[in-house]
Amino acid sequence: MNIDKNKLNWIYKKLFTIRFFEERIKKIAKEKSVPGYLHTCIGSEAICVGVMSALSDDDWISSTYRNHGHAIAKNCELKQITSEIYGRSTGICKGRGGSMHISDFDKGMLGSFGIVAAGPPVVLGAALQEKINGGTKMSATFFGDGAIHNGAFHEAAGLAKLWDIPMLFVCENNGYAEATATDWHLNTKELKDIAKAYDMISYQGDGNNVFEVHQITRDAIIESKAKNTPIFLEFKNYRFSGQYEGDTQLYQPLEEIEEAKKNDPIKKSIEMASEYNFSSDEIKQIQTDVLNEVNEAFDFAETQPWPNPEDALEEVYVNYPKELLR
C-alpha cells in the first residue's frame, strides 16, 4: 500500500500522541488531580488513527465517552482537550462536558455521547443531510462491541440501508463492554455478521494494525459512496484500560492481558515502520516532539482559569429568557 510521507508522519504522530496522552491521564487519575470519570483508550490507537487517516478533516464522526483518541485523531486541539478534562474555562466544551464529552463541532465531531449507541442514529442524520443537500462529506460513527446489542444501533442500521445512505458504522471490538466479555453476549459467531440482518456490506480487520485499518476504511469509503450504501466495519483489538480509571479489572484474566500485549498497536506500528521506509531515528524524533507537545498541553491545562460558577447558565438554548433559567 502506498501512503505518502506526510500522511505517514501524521499517522505516527497521532499514534504516539494518543498513547502518551492516555498514559499521562492514567497518571493524573492515580494522583486524583482531575475530577470525574476518565475512560482511556490504550489499545485503540490504531483504530482511531487508521480510520481518521482515511477520512477528510471535515467529514462527520461521532464518538463515545471513550473519546480522547478520536478527538486527537480528528485534529482537535490537544491543549483544549486537556483543559476540558481539567474542567477549565478554555476547555474544548468550556468545561461543561468533561472527559466523557470531548468533542469539537468545528472539527467534524457531532458529539461524544455518554449514552451507549446514541451516536449511530445521530450520524445517520448527518449523512442523510449530506445526501439531501448533495454534500460530499463522509459520515462515520464509532461505537463498541457492547453497543451493537442496543436498539438505537439496530434502528439506525436498518434506516441507513433502507435509505441508501453512504456512511460507516465503525465497531471497535475490544473484547469487553464494561466488565462483561464480548463473547459472553454475542449471538453470532463473528460480530460483523450482525450486519447481515440488514443486508449491509461488512468487513473485519485487525484493529491493532493501523495500516490495515487505514486501507479497509479507505476502500470502504470509496465503495460506500460509489454504491450509495452504508458499510459496517469491525476492528478487533484489546481494551488494555479498564472501563474507567480506577476500575480493578479483576474480570480480565492476567494471561489474556499478557497475550494481548504481543499485539499492542503501538508496538506493531513501530515494527512495521521499516516496510514504509520509516527509520527508527524518525520514530524517535516524532516520539520526542509528541511527548513535548503532550507535556505542554498538561502544563497549559493545569494553569488555566476555572469557569465562573454562573457560566453554568450559558448556552442552554439558542434563545430563551435568561431570568427564567433560575
Added chain:
Amino acid sequence: MRELTVKEAINEALFESFENDENVILMGEDIAGGKGRENYPGTQDSWGGPFGVTQGLLTKFGPERVRDTTITEAGFFGAAVGAAMTGLRPIVELMYVDFAGVCFDQLMNQAAKMRYMFGGKQSVPMVVRTVVGAGFRAGSEHSQTLYSLYAHIPGLKVVAPYDAFDAKGLLLSAIKDDDPVIFMEHKRLYMTKCDVPEDMKAIPLGKGRIRRPGKDVTIIAIQRMNLFAEEAAQKISEENIDCEIIDPRTYSPLDEELIFESVRKTGRVIVIDESNPKCSLASEITSLISEKCFNDLKTAVIKITAPHTPIPFSPPMEDFYIPSTKKIIEAIKKVHNA
C-alpha cells in the same frame, strides 16, 4: 447495633429478598461481570455493577436468577414487565437514571398502565433500581435525578431513600410490593453509614420520616438534600431557630399528611430538591402546601432547586448547580424573619 453503608444495606436487602422468595430475579448490565460462557475462575462476579451493589448474588443464586444482560434496557425492562405479570418478581437495574430514555416506554406505557388498561386482572410487581444524583463530576448524562419524571406517571411508585436504614427497609417493601416501584439510589450516598438492626423490618411505602423535630421552620428535603438540611439546621440552631426536617422518602405515594402537620405547626416552609426546578417534586410539594395549608402559611414557601440547565461537568459550575447549605441557611433566615 451495627453500622452499614447504603451500598451494603441494599446488597443485604437483595440477598434477603432472594432467599425469602424464589420468584425474585435480577437483570441488569454488568451486575455480575466477567467472562461468562468460558470458564475463567475468579473473573466471574468481580464487579457487581459499577458501584459493587449486586456483588455476590450471581455466585450465591446462579445465572438463572441473576442475569447479566446486554446493553438492551428496552429489552430487559420489557421482559421484566412480562415476567412480573406472569409470576416472577423481577428487579431490573438501570445503571444510571439518565439512561431512562432508551427504555422509558416499557415503564411509562407498559409497566405503569397494564393493570388499569386491561381491566385490573394483572399487576406488575417489578422494581427498577437506579442510580441518581449530581456531585460526582459525572457530567450532563450521568448526574440527573429525574424524580418527577417518574412520579408524574400514574401507576408507578417512586422511592428515594437517604440513609442505609431507609434503603434497606424500603427496598424490602418495594420488592414485596405488587406495583411497579422505581427505587432511586443516590451515588453520593452509597458510602454513608448508619445503624441498621440485624432484624431490619420492611418500611411501608408512602410513609415519610421526621429526621429532626423542630417548631419554627419546616424543611422538606429530598434524598441527599437531607444532608445539607441537617447541616443548615444545626448551624442555624445557634441563632435559636428551631428547624424541623421532613424526609418524605417516597414520592409516589407521598406522605402528604406528615408534611401538612409540620406546616400547620410552623407556617414557614422550605423545600429542597437537587433536580431541575420546572415541574419538579419541589414545585409539586409547594403547590400541595399552598392548596391545602394556605391559611397556615405565615410567608411564601421557598423552593431551593438546581437551575433550569443540564448538569455541568466543571466543579465550580456543578457546585453552583447543586443547592448548598449556604443557600438553605439564607432561606431559613428569610422565612423565619418574614
